[in-house]
Amino acid sequence: MDAEISSSPEPLVAAAEPSGSGAFQVYKRRWFLLVVVCLLNCSNAMLWLTFAPVADITAEYFHTSLDRVNWLTLVFLVISVPFGLLGIWILDTVGLKCAVILCGWLNMVGSIIRVFSIVSFLSLGSLNFVYLLIGQCLCAMAQPLICFSPTKLAAVWFPDHQRATANMIASMSNPLGLLIANLLSPALVREAKDIPLMLEVYAGPAAFACILATVGVHASVPPTPPSASAGHSDLPSFCKGLKMLLRNKPYIILALCTGCGIALFTCFSALLEQILCINGYSDSFAGLNGALVIVFGLIGAFLLGLYVDRTKKFTEATKISLSLSALSSIAFAVVSQLRNQTYAVATVSSLFGFFGFASYPVSMELAVECSYPVGEGMSSGLIFVTSQVQGVLFMILFQSLAVQMKEAPFSTCRASEGGLLNWSTSTLVMAGIASVMACCFVTAFHTNYRRISTEKASACSVNKTEDDVAITVQT
Numbered sequence: 031m032d033a034e035i036s037s038s039p040e041p042l043v044a045a046a047e048p049s050g051s052g053a054f055q056v057y058k059r060r061w062f063l064l065v066v067v068c069l070l071n072c073s074n075a076m077l078w079l080t081f082a083p084v085a086d087i088t089a090e091y092f093h094t095s096l097d098r099v100n101w102l103t104l105v106f107l108v109i110s111v112p113f114g115l116l117g118i119w120i121l122d123t124v125g126l127k128c129a130v131i132l133c134g135w136l137n138m139v140g141s142i143i144r145v146f147s148i149v150s151f152l153s154l155g156s157l158n159f160v161y162l163l164i165g166q167c168l169c170a171m172a173q174p175l176i177c178f179s180p181t182k183l184a185a186v187w188f189p190d191h192q193r194a195t196a197n198m199i200a201s202m203s204n205p206l207g208l209l210i211a212n213l214l215s216p217a218l219v220r221e222a223k224d225i226p227l228m229l230e231v232y233a234g235p236a237a238f239a240c241i242l243a244t245v246g247v248h249a250s251v252p253p254t255p256p257s258a259s260a261g262h263s264d265l266p267s268f269c270k271g272l273k274m275l276l277r278n279k280p281y282i283i284l285a286l287c288t289g290c291g292i293a294l295f296t297c298f299s300a301l302l303e304q305i306l307c308i309n310g311y312s313d314s315f316a317g318l319n320g321a322l323v324i325v326f327g328l329i330g331a332f333l334l335g336l337y338v339d340r341t342k343k344f345t346e347a348t349k350i351s352l353s354l355s356a357l358s359s360i361a362f363a364v365v366s367q368l369r370n371q372t373y374a375v376a377t378v379s380s381l382f383g384f385f386g387f388a389s390y391p392v393s394m395e396l397a398v399e400c401s402y403p404v405g406e407g408m409s410s411g412l413i414f415v416t417s418q419v420q421g422v423l424f425m426i427l428f429q430s431l432a433v434q435m436k437e438a439p440f441s442t443c444r445a446s447e448g449g450l451l452n453w454s455t456s457t458l459v460m461a462g463i464a465s466v467m468a469c470c471f472v473t474a475f476h477t478n479y480r481r482i483s484t485e486k487a488s489a490c491s492v493n494k495t496e497d498d499v500a501i502t503v504q505t
Contacts, residue, residue: 075207117174121407123248134240140168198335214318260432289416327387351389
């Protein structure tokens with residue numbers, strides 16, 4: 031495919047090789063790859079959060095408890111920890127192409143197996159729930175592959191002035207999938223008998239994304255690099271890169287704090303319907319709140335992505351976003367326990383999404399900056415693995431803090447085998463953890479931007495060489 035020279039107003043920089051052969055180039059196919067990664071990320075998120083907005087109705091349909099239904103979401107966190115390490119190795123060693131195609135197939139097969147739970151001649155007694163769990167496990171194996179891909183895709187296919195924006199678009203396709211699930215699941219499932227329709231509908235996007243990935247993704251890297259850092263092929267080995275990250279204090283602080291934020295949002299998304307319904311809010315309103323979190327999160331991420339692409343102020347933007355999201359989580363812990371406060375709950379949820387989501391893609395770019403030359407898959411992947419470990423611990427903690435209620439006169443929750451639960455203590459603890467995390471990050475995190483420094487040094491070296499050549503010619 032013919033190369034398309036970058037249309038950036040900045041002058042093209044010659045390739046940083048001794049021979050100085052040719053300028054950096056970008057290719058139109060990078061936008062197709064971005065679309066494929068976005069579709070896979072979106073469909074995987076939809077499969078992850080399928081049951082959370084209608085957890086009570088799901089428990090009723092499959093004659094099980096809410097705790098078991100929560101495991102359909104929690105299994106993503108458990109499975110993606112060991113498979114996250116494998117995903118890092120695949121992405122940085124085998125390549126982006128293998129990761130994307132493998133993710134597509136795991137995603138599609140998992141969504142189809144979930145449908146087996148409603149096929150009459152296959153679903154026998156307890157096997158119904160087993161099919162759901164197996165399908166969710168396969169989709170969970172796909173999650174690390176696609177969640178680690180945005181930073182790798184942005185680094186190897188996009189020029190430096192488009193990296194943060196490309197990473198933002200690819201990363202925010204995951205919460206877009208959560209948005210769709212928050213709106214679609216309550217819209218499709220009004221009663222228990224609607225569960226089969228929901229499972230069939232969710233299998234469609236996964237199959238479509240798999241076909242696009244299999245047919246359309248032909249290469250892991252472009253023929254020529256789009257930037258100096260993308261042309262850096264001498265990446266540390268998996269073990270060496272891991273050691274470099276574990277000795278990198280700024281990266282460890284970033285991984286723990288950003289991972290904590292991702293883990294808290296995972297728990298928030300999984301438990302939102304159960305937190306609200308006990309205080310008289312409907313499943314539709316809970317789904318709307320989940321949608322508001324993500325819509326405003328996408329807006330915040332878009333605006334902040336454009337800002338840091340121009341200013342490169344990754345650290346300042348992340349610190350401010352995390353601090354404001356912690357304040358929003360405190361407000362949600364308070365207003366979610368009040369009855370008939372729909373506007374207040376919706377407003378606080380929107381603010382939580384606006385500030386919380388805005389920090390995610392910027393944090394991923396910041397991870398690459400402070401850990402360069404470690405591979406992008408490893409730097410972002412370890413943060414994701416850290417978040418999944420913390421997510422499992424937080425989910426277990428929050429479920430243990432939930433109090434079983436004998437009477438709940440205002441509840442709109444469907445009855446389940448485990449009874450009704452009050453989550454007020456859990457939401458307060460959630461807000462406390464978010465506040466501690468934000469304070470630690472603001473006070474302890476400081477770093478240099480290694481990748482940007484390397485690119486500037488490379489550009490200066492090339493310009494100096496060109497000037498020397500010009501002087502020699504004039505002489």
